[in-house]
Amino acid sequence: MSKRGRTINSQSRALVVKLAEYFERESVNGGPLLPVTQVQDRVAEALGIGKKTIRNILKEKYGPSGTEENVLHTPKRRKKSKPVTGIETFDAHAIRNHVYAYYTRSEYPTRVSFLREMNKITSWDSVIFIDETWLNSNHTVPQSWTDDTKASCSKVPMGKGGRLIICHAGSAGGGFVNDALLAFESKSTKEYHEEMDANKFTDWFTNLLTNLPEQCIIIMDNASYHSVQIDKAPNQAHKKADLVAWLQRQGVEADVNMLKAELLRQVKENKPAKLKYRVDELALQHGHRVIRTPPYHCQYNAIEMIWAQVKGYAARHNTKPPFSTNKMMTFLKEACASVKKEDWVKVVEKTRKIIKEDYDRDVNIDNFIENEIIIFTGDDSSSSDFGSSSEENN
Known part of the structure; x- marks a missing residue:
């Protein structure tokens, strides 16, 4: 048990040993092994912990400004995800169709x-x-x-x-x-x-x-x-008076006696095409x-x-x-x-x-899509396009 009645776990005990060994080396050296101004370097060297880890812990404790007083937490161990080195044919086909769909719906990036x-x-x-x-x-x-x-x-x-x-x-x-x-x-x-x-x-x-x-x-x-x-168009969050005022500025007849749903529809219909x-x-x-x-x-x-x-x-x-x-x-x-x-x-x-x-x-992608995707709009075009040669000869 510690002086205050708290148990010090084995990991903390190991750090105490490392700290004692570091101070012992400084004693033999007759002075600091690193300049006392090099705080993070000294901590990393004494505890055998990477300097990046030291910086992350200090950032968690003191925040970006360096003046906060936050409570430290033990981070959860993250499982390393395996790198994706290949993809199944079915998945590749699904991804391809999803990308193609942007073009067929004219939802270009x-x-x-x-x-x-x-x-x-x-x-x-x-x-x-x-x-x-x-x-x-x-x-x-x-x-x-x-x-x-x-x-x-x-x-x-x-x-x-x-x-x-x-x-x-x-x-x-x-x-x-x-x-x-x-x-x-x-x-x-x-x-x-x-x-x-x-x-x-x-x-x-x-x-x-x-x-x-x-x-x-x-x-x-x-x-x-x-x-x-x-003169940004108002939305659902605005009051009816705001909707009416905006519509009137656009030259649209409107008054507060109209339903809000009606006013919003009018706003939508009269929004400028270009902001x-x-x-x-x-x-x-x-x-x-x-x-x-x-x-x-x-x-x-x-x-x-x-x-x-x-x-x-x-x-x-x-x-x-x-x-x-x-x-x-x-x-x-x-x-x-x-x-x-x-x-x-x-x-x-x-x-x-x-x-x-x-x-x-x-x-190039657009040209590829143009050549790869065929969009059928008529009810009968698909059957005629895919008819057999024997049917064409009859």
């Missing part, structure tokens, strides 16, 4: 229209890529060495620290757009997309438009704050056009590869305490300045090739 629009572009230098990302104040390289001894490695901070929310825009024609960097410190531990709101993005986007050359194509994802609709978005209209006023990437297709936005370059620069320079958002803000600005036009040219060309390859693949 949403990315097709995007790929088609992008393949019409003749000058990729005028394509502006927009995106948001984040950067933590503790973002650094795993270890930084100044000589051949362990004592010289720099401190790797625990937790993620504070967080910067970042928004920027750039192109192959001019690199990052001048005065377009937006960066601010996060005030919560929410997902970074939730830190940006429509008003903040619209203000930034309005300023961006004044710094763009003429007739640009602007690429962005379909985040909610990118896609605020103009209008606030930022799209702003862009059109300046002679630009917005194209949104399909959901979960970040590979079509070239700035994603630029973010990797920016974060790599920040990590390589953020190697000494104090680790703060103010210091990271400095590294962020330096990192953006270090990205050259040539870097943008490379990533945009790579993105263009990905889009071209995916478009060609979709066209």
